[in-house]
Structures are given as C-alpha cells and as structure tokens.
Amino acid sequence: MQAETNDLQYADVNNDIVRSIVETGPRYYVALGIAGGVALLCFFFPWFYQLYFGIGAAGLNHPGVWGTYLASFIFWIGLSHSGTLLSCVLHLTNSSWRKAMYRSAEAMTLFSLMVAATFVMVHVGRPWFIHWALPYANQMEMWPNFRSPLLFDVMAIATYLTGSSIFIYMGSIPDFAAVRDRTTGWRNTMYTLLSLGWRGTDREWHRLHWAYTFLAVLIIPLAVSVHSIVSWDFAMSLVPALHQTIFAPYFVVGAIYSGTAGIVTVMFVLRRYMNFEQYITKVHFDNLGKLLLLLSLIWTYINMVELFTAWYSDTSTEHEALSYKLFGYYAWLYWEMIAFCAVAPLLCISGRFRTSMVPMLILSIAINIGMYTERFLIVGTSLSRQYLPDSWGVYVPSLVEMSIILGSFALFTTLFLIFVKIFPSVSIYEVKETMDTPTVTSNAEPIAPPEGSPA
C-alpha cells in the first residue's frame, strides 16, 4: 500500500478529498436526480399506494403472510453488517488497508439500517401505529411485549443504529475539522458545528483513539447480536425449517457475507466514479476477495448443516419443507442461490480474479442477489409448507413489492450520494497515517507496521 501512495503528499490527500466534497460536477447531479427520482417513483409512490389500499397491494396471502418486505428488511440489515463490524475488527487488528475504505463501509451500515428500518414500516399493516412497538411512557400504561422477539429486534436495531452513528461520527471529527479549515461560507459553518471545535491537539487525538477503540470493542458483539436477534424472529416460531438453532450463526455469517460483498460493490463505484484510484487499491480487493472466499465456505457449511438437520429430524414436516425448498415451486431460486453464493465465490481462490475489478464487481453483485434470494426463501418457502397440509399455499410477490425492492436500492443510493457530499468519504487522517512521512512528535498511535498487514 505504501508503495502506491508514495508519491502522495499530505496536501494532495486533503485536496483530493475536499475536492470530492466541494466540487460537484453535473454527473453527480444527474446521478442524484436519477437515484432520487427512482426512489420517489419506485419506492415512495407504491408505498403510499399500499398505505391507502392496504397490505393487499403486496402479493401476500394465507399462509404467506410474510414476504419480500421482511426479506428486504433482513437483507438490508445483513448488508449493514460488514460495514461497521468489519471496520471495528480491522481497527482492532490494526489492518492498515482498512483505512481507505472504512468510512464508506460505515456509511453503508448506517444507510442500510435506515432502509431496513423503513422496510419495517412498509411491512406492517398499520405503520401509523408503529410507535406502539417502542417502550415509551404513556398514560394508559401500555407497554410493548417484552417477550416478543420482534421487540428484541426493535431494541437491537435501535442500539446498533445509535452505535454505528456515533462510531462513524466520531471517526470523522478530525476530517470535519480538516474540511472546515479549507472551506468557506455555509460549509464552513456546518463543518464548524460538526467538528465540535477540533483543534488537533495531542490530548484530543489521544481521547479520540481511546474512545474510538472502546466503541469498536463495543460494536462487535452488538453487530453479532443484532443479526442473531433478527434470526430469532424466525427461529423462535414453530414453523418447520425456521425452528432451528443454527439460525443465529447462519444469519450472522450471511449478514457479514452479503455486507462484505456490498463493500466490494461500493468500493468499486467510489474508485471508478469518485477518482479514488490512489486510495482504494487492488490490495483492498484482494483482501476482501479472501474474506469473501472464507465467508462463502462457512455459509455453504451452514447451509449443508441446515439440510442435514432437516433430513435427520425424520419428521414429515421438516421433510416436506426441505423437499419443497429443493424441488418445489421456488426451487429454481434455491439453486440460483447455491450457484451465486456457494459456487461462484470459489473463483476467489485465484489471486488474479481477486485483483480484477470488474469480475469482482460482478461477483459481489451476484452474491448479494443470491443472499437476497436466501432471505426470500427463508420467508417464502417455509411459510408455504407448514403443519396442516390442507392450508398449504404459495405466495408470489406482486408488482408493488418488486417496485419497492427496486426503489429501496435507489433510496440507498440517494442517501449515499448525499453522504459523499457531506462526509469525507475516505478518512483523511487515517490515510495520512499510512503514508511515508517524517514521524511526528506526539505519543499518538505509533505507525509501526501492523502485524499481519498485507502490505
């Protein structure tokens, strides 16, 4: 990594990154316009239609009362996973290659969580009463049901959202200050407020590092618990094929897996369209490729365990659910998922593949399509084959649902596009830390080459 950034000077870093915030070309506005427009047209418009008409606008039925909205919810939660989690883990292990990409990864976490939270609103029948799921003091002394895994979910996500927001914000303070110093006008005012009077003293750096590490340690278990809890929404039901102990690790691995793939996609876009070639390098893709390979193997293993448990249970209910998954109405989706998430990532064995940008982009998108499918299958196929065969049925998503799924990506993109114009999307100070410079005075973090660092 050092090799590639050798010719960069501190000033270049500052200039490059501040430029990405201040200078806005027409391409950006076109992109924002398209993303915002699609979000409005494909997400909000169908959603309002659904609010007016009722959940019947979706293809839901009996017994398929849960559908793509919930699948999307899990998907976005999952996508959120790698961002902050990965950033924390890498921070604690001092992996210097993390530094160019973690900001955008954390932003991804934040926005996927927001989109996921929106999907909760889309999912429920009466979103105008959604606040009832929150434990707020009220005159009727009506409290939510603390036994409900759904309520655990609300809590877990709220905590995760709060934690991630603080984490990304805290890590950005020095950068806000850097941008503050180079901007004028309303931007200056804004960054003055955001940087909380950061001056860059040793004391400040010290505190920042301490707090940052503390938060990183805190967030790792939180990230694991969030998806475990999401999995309990399913695993705590009696539905055959959902009622499984493997679900918590399954969901966590799946989440990190899809999140990592998501980071690859985002990094590709940033690199290509935000002119960050010098910061986001092949090394990043190489490392993430290895991570993807590892995760795909774990994921495949868990999937096989799931199949085995269903077969080994030797009950009619589990067998029917299993054979429906493998050979039923949605079997093609299952095999598509296997192809995308279990087979395709094996390509990452090859180093050449890992360092080729476009193939990695395609793989990362394929993995996320596969992971979306997985979430859909968990909801869709299991509900189709429950205990009473005479109540079996098939659920097929409607156009409104398809449109909202599509729109959610546009919504995510819109949020991300707004983000890159506010936050320095690559961490200024941490990139600098990786650069060859005459060492500094303070007792701030030493720049010793981190152990196991790929560079």
Add this chain to the structure above:
Amino acid sequence: MPKIERREFLKLVGAGSVGVGAGFMLRETIKHPPEYLIPHVVAPEDFSTGIATWYNTVCSMCSAGCGISVRTREGRAKKIEGNPNHPVSQGKLCGLGQSGLQVLYNPDRLTGPLQRMSARGGETFEQITWNEGLSRVADRLDLLRAAGRGNRICLLSQGVGGHLAQLFELFMAELGSERLLHYDYDHPHTLYAANRQFFGEEHLPYYDLKNTRYLLSFGADYLGNWISPVHHSLGFGHSRQGRPDIRGRFVQIEPRMSMSGAAADEWIAAKPGTEGVLALGLAHHLITQGYYQGADLDAWRQALRDYTTTQVAEQTGVATTTITRLANTFARSQSSLAIGGGIAANHSNGVDTLVAVNALNYLVGNLGKEGGLLFNPEPAGSVSHPRQASFRTMLKLAKDAREGNIEVLILNGTNPAFTMPAAAGFTEALSEIPLIVSLSSFMDETTALADIILPSHTYLESWGDDFPEPGVGFPTGAVSQPVVSPLYNTRATGDIILTLAQHSGLSDAIPWNSMEDCLKDGWREIYERADEETRTESFEVFWRSMLKAGVWGEKSQRDQTFTLAEGVIDNIGVAPPEFSGSPDDYPFVLHPYISNSFHDGRGANLPWMQELPDTMTSVVYGSWVELNPVTAEGLGLKEGDLVDIESPHGRVRAPVYVYPAIMPDVVAMPIGQGHSTYGRYAKDRGVNPIEILSAQMEPHTGSLASSATRVKIVATGKRVELIKTGGTSRDLGREIVQRFDPTAQSKTGGAHSTQLNSIPITTVTT
C-alpha cells in the same frame, strides 16, 4: 449560537403548527370509521350488549321446511338460527338456510314492478307502478276468463305448501284453469312413486336415523341435500355418538362419494344405475339365508331368483363378499334401515330401484319400527307434491306453449330456464307465450323472459305457512311471519294473487284482503279441529302462542301396521339402466349432483355461498368436473386443465378436479353455477351441467333421468387456477384427523388413549 429574531420565531412556530396539523390530518384520513366501534374482546365496564328481538318463522331455502329463529336488532335481520322448538330443525340449520339473510339483503333484488321494453332476449325493463302492472295482468286474465279460455292461463310456481298453495288452487280454479304446476328440479318424484307402488300411499315416510343401528343408503345424500338434511344430520349425530354403547353404522352406495359417503363408515361404488340390482342382491341373500320367514317367502324367492350374489356382483361390480357381508349385517343389526334416492333414483330404472330398497326394509322388518322407517300421518295442510310437475309434464307444458295453448304464464320463484336441459327446448317454447308474468324477487333466467315482473317479498318479509313433508311422525305445521318490514316496493306473493283476484271480481270465492287474513282463517280451522278441552281459550291466544313458538303440533299417533300393495312382489325387478349416447363415443357417465351450497342453483346469488368452500373439494366461485385419478392420468389431465364435457346434446367447459373417490368411468359436476343472469354474484360464473343432459326420463313418473347421459372429455390444452381453500389434502402421516379402532381398544384395555390424552381438568374453586 445565532440569535433568533421574533419574526423568525413566529415563522418557526407557524411552520411547526402547520406541520403538526397536517400530520394529524394525514393520520385522520388514514383512519377508518369502523375503528371506533366497541370491540367485545375487552369491552368497557359500563358497556352492555343490545337486546335482540327473535322472530320464529320458516326457512324457504329448500323444501325441507326447517323452523328458524331470526335475530333482529333495530328492525334489521342479523342472523338466522334453527328454531329449537321446531321438530325438523331442533335449533340447527344448514349453511344455505343461514344464508337466507343474503336473499333478503341481496343487492341484486328487484326493487319494484317492471315492464319489458325490448324483445325477449334483451334485458331492457322499465319501471311501472303496481297498479299499472296488476291491472295489465288482471285485464288479460279477465279477458281469458270471460271468453272461457281460462285454461290458457298457467301458474308455474316453485314448490309451496300451506295456505299459499291452497290460495293458488282456489285462484286457478276460479279462473277456470287446470294448469297449476309446482316445479322443483330435485323433487323426489321417484320416491313418491316407489312408495305408492310398495305401500300403496304416495307419501314420504319418516326415516328414523336417530335410532338406527345400521343404515344402507343407496345414492341418497341424506346429509347433504336429500329431502331434509338438517334433520338427518341431527339423527346421524345422535345415532353415531348420542347413545351409550351403541354406535350406528352407515354405509353409502354411490358411484361418486358424496358428503354422506364421506361421513359413512363404508363407501361402496356400484356401477351407475345398478344400485337397485345390488339392493335386490342383498334381498336375495336375506331370503336364501333364512333371515326372512314371512308367509310370502315363496313369492319373494321366486321374484328374486335372478338376483343371486354372483350375478349381482357381476352386474354391479361389487364383490360377492361385500354383498353377503352387507346383507348379514343389515339383517342382524336391529334396527337397521335402507334408504334410496338421489343419484340412484335419477336413472331410467329409478322407481324400480327405490322399490327394491323398500323391499329390503320390508324383508328385515324395519317398517313401522323405531330406528327403521316410520309412516307419517296425513300432513295437516297442503303440501306441494300433488302439484309437482315432472319433467314430462314440463315437456307437455312446453308443447302446449309452442302450439299456442298458453296465453298467460305466471311464474312464482321457479327457474325452469335454468334447471331444464337445453334438449327440452323449454326456453324456446316460453317465447311463444304472449304474456309472461314473473313474481320472482330476482332477475333469474326465466324472469328475464317475462313481460311483466311483479317482484314479491322474500320469505323473511312475508306471511306464509308450511307443513313439512316428510313429517316427523306427527302432524306439524309452522307459520312464517315477516321479521323485517319490506325493504323495497315489493309485495307478498299471496297479496299479489289476492289483488289480482279482486281485480278480476273473484272476491266471493276469495274473500281475503291480505295473506295474513287468509292464513288466520286457515289456521282457525285447524284450531277448531282440536278438542275443546285441550285447546287454548281463544283463537287469538292460540295464534299468538303459535307465532311465538313458531310451530304447531298435534298429538296423534299413526297406526304403523301396513299391508304390502298388491302385485309388488311379482313386479319386483330392476332393469339395467339406459343411457343416452353410445359407450364408444361417450365413454363416461355424467353425474350432475346438487351442490350443497347452491341447491339447484337458487343459492348462486348469495355471496356467502359463493365463498363457502365446497364440502368435498373446497372449490369456490366456479364449476369443475371431477375425474378419477387414474382416468385423469390416462387422459393426461391435471387439476385446473380446462376440458370440454361433451354429450350428444351439447358441451360445457370446466376445469378438472382430480377426485379420489369417484368411479373411473364416471365424471361428476356440481349443479348451481352457470347463470347467465341472476345478479352480480352468480352471473357468468362456471357452467350449468343440466344444459347438456339428454331428455331421458324415468318411465313411471316422467321425471328427468339426470344421471343417464354419457359424455366424453375433450382436453382444450388451456388451464385455469382452480380457486379453492385446500392445499394438499393428504395428511402425510401427521395424524391430524385421528381414527379410533374400538376393537383394538378393547384388546389393550383402553389404556393407550388415556395415556396419550394428557388433558388436565381442573375443578372450580368458588
């Protein structure tokens, strides 16, 4: 921190208020008014439920004559339940009966008199006043009566009993017309005829299902729609599990498993039309095994000589062991009972079949015995049967119409344009009649041909009475009273007839002003018939108490002895059934069956019935054709494949339903759907299998042999998704419907089940 100025503060406050207001408005618009109703799940402490008023009256959804209680609140009918006092329904009611509310509140009811504006076939009607309509009809009737051509007036009604039937009689007699006909598609002509042949009287006996130990049903879907299904269900339940240590057993013999077949302990498929042969085979076994020792044993032996077990097994396709087993159990279980009807009677040999079934009861002495077949006394009032038109009579009517012998046709409720096969040409014949008047409440297929429509009240708005046929062993009757005030500008059928009579100057013979008066006069006679000592002090008291109870009964027992009608034994015998269409061209026998939801099609405009899953298939909203799984596989057909069902007389198109319990060479279709009009819920939905039936008749009665048409199945290559509630109707070893084997039980000492059964019973602590 920048200083906020007053202006800006006000702006912010203003914007905030608007925002909050808009938020609330949005919330209010999303909300729906029903939310404010009080849910009883957790009702407020000071809330008490409203008081309902119950009216007892009589159900008119089929001819069984169940007594009903209608719950009303604030002058609106809310629910129909069985009248607990009524001996037929005993507080219970079938789904169709309960849907009577949707007859009353049907959005497609005719709301006032109409007059045709276009040629027949079109549906352009114009509203007229009652006076215009009535005087137009009355003038025509007057003219014909004055000219001595009263016989050119025909009154075609649905089956009605009681004083309305008497009023019809009187009215038509005064007009000088013989042509008073009742027409119901499913009227059991063959059963009446068989009883006349066997017992010498044309009445329906009482089948004592309640006390029977063994029931053989030859094609009669007694739990579904045969004669009096609610009463039969009551008996069935009691027979099964209502008596300590005795459990009645039920055997159903029919080519397609009906609801009764599913409820039976054993379902046996005999070849279509050979049920009677099977009955005689059983009879033969009874004779040869010495179960029957009557004086006429030799005559029976002689008559049944051609019905040996092997011969019968060959003809019917039922195994010899089954025949002997059935016969032995039938003879040994006292009391046992054999009933016949439905599909078994809808063949060219229908009456013979039912005579054979009666013979079975005779041979084991089930007649006039508890748990067997009991004879009913004469009904206390008019019943519909003597006026019921058979298919042959209807053909005659059509012929008369074509020849111009009918000038006025008054229709009351019946819908022959729907329930007559197209081959009969009935609809075409109707168009030859110069004036058709319909008193129907709905625009059904026949009413759509009418020139003047004088819509009548529904049964929940009008006065009437009914004397159930078959009775329940003693004379009963029930008065039906209006439970709500009329919804629309309609009039009661009786009142329309009375007004017509007044217009025509028949007041001397028909003196009443309203149907209520007519009823009261009629019931006064019944009241006065009773002993002075036992009856209440005045007719008014009697009348009021009867309206309250909803039913009246007379203490009298019928002598149950009887003599066999002459020549029965010599004439006994069941000819092979005749089918229309050759087996080579038309390999399947079509079995159109009465749907439990729609009856003969009259229930198709009731949304509850449209949405009620069919008992056997769970299909809703449409028609289907049932095929045996093997047959379907042979034809390469799956559920939902559209096929043409083609008879020599036409074809209909319906999706396939693969039905596990139907003979391979029989295809079955439900009757009831396929209306071309009859309101939004019925119109253009499914097909009507009656259309393609051949005009084959049972020779004794002239009733339609509706199961005697052969068809072929032609795949169309198209598919539709059958709308049904059922997913996979196999329980895959999940033990959802568990079965209990009492014989296995006694071996293990009954411990098995009690161990499994861990249901805690706690005692009350007060």
Add this chain to the structure above:
Amino acid sequence: MSIFERFTEGWKKYRKPGYYREFDYHWAMTIDLDKCTGCEACVTACKAENNLPIVGEEEFAKGREVQWIRIERYWEGEYPNVKLGFIPMLCQHCDAAPCETVCPVSATYHNQDGLNTQIYNRCIGTRSCAVYCPFEVRYFNFNDHHWDSPLDQQLNPDVTVREKGVMEKCTFCIQRIRQAKDDAKDDGRRRVRDGEVQPACVQSCPSNALVFGDRKDPDSQVAKSMKDPRAYRVLEELNTDPSVVYLKKVDAKG
C-alpha cells in the same frame, strides 16, 4: 398501601406456581369427528355472527379468504378404498399460545376466561402471530372490506368490523359470552350455567358435533366429553396446550 406492600403482594401473587392458569372460566370446545359431516353450517354461522368479510373472487384466488372456522379435509387411501376425514379448524385458544409471545405490542393475549384474545385496535399488523400459529387460523385484513348495499344491514352490531392492516381470528364468540355473563349477573348468579352460552358454530352444528363450555366445571358437557377415551389434540407434540379437543373418528372394521 405502601409501595412496598403492593410490591410484596404482587410478588406473592405472581410467585405462586401456575398462577397464569387460574382462570375465572376456562372456555373449551370439543369436536367429535365421528359426528362431523363437513356440512360447513358452522362456517356460515361464523360468517354471519362475526361480520366476516366477503372478499370476492379475485382476493379469494390470491388466498386471502377469511374463515375463522374452516373445514380441512384429508383423504386416506386410493380408490376404491378411499376415505375422507373432515376436521373443523378454528383458533385453538392455546394456553401456551405461540402467537401471544410474539406480538410486539401485546395485541393478542390470554384473558381471565382462558381465551386467546385479539385486540384489533392495538394490532399494528406485523402478522407474526399468523406465522407463529401452527394451526394457521389467524386471518389478516389485507384490505378494507366492502359490503354491497344493503348487505351491510346484516352486520352484527355487537361485533366490530375490522379495518385493513389488522389480524383477526376466532373469539369463541366473546360477545355471546359477555352477554351470558351479563344475564347471569342480572339473575343474581355468580357464574354462567353450562349450556347458557354457545358460539355460533356450536349453536348451528346440525349433528351436534361441537360442544362448548367451561372446563373448570366438572359437570359441564365439555368437561365430560374431554374425558372421552377418544379425546386428542391436533399437533399435541408442539405442546401449545390447546383448548379445543377433538374426539377421534371411529373407524370400525368389518
């Protein structure tokens, strides 16, 4: 009463083992499958009593019908030795109901009568109760429902009409139970007598296959019939402790 006293009292009350099983009444139903003919009179009665919507052909085809009680059918064997078993399926009012634990807003809970209740105006429509219910007897209102005038005149004023976005299910005709309790109170009685209250389905059943009553009363018809050796509960292995008990269909050989 001081806060401390209140606390200790509550503590004692709720520390008693099985306190949650102490009901005022314990309404239960038995369904004799040997008597059930599958005629669906109960289904119609329920529609009439509880204002169940007429969803229409299109919605029905999508699988959005509402039937608080429905008949399930299970075929056994192949032609000609084929049998069909009917089983009425309705909310089993489980005493250990999975649906009650999952609702995040406690819109469904167990009340003092041992009933599993659904509070429509608390429901936010997560539909998780329907997923958690193994009997699949919970029905969701996917849309607002419409009754073509004047069909709406039939609606029972004692039962609310549910709006879009809420879950609904069998209540054991709680409005009738309420009425019976009020009547008993007017009579100066403490308890409702056996047979005084019947849900619409039980009331209508032509073969008397359904029996309803208070199983805390050992003399009630329902308590007696629960002791029948044929008694079993559907999906007993899931241990949800249903209040609906089925009596096995008798399958006599020969």
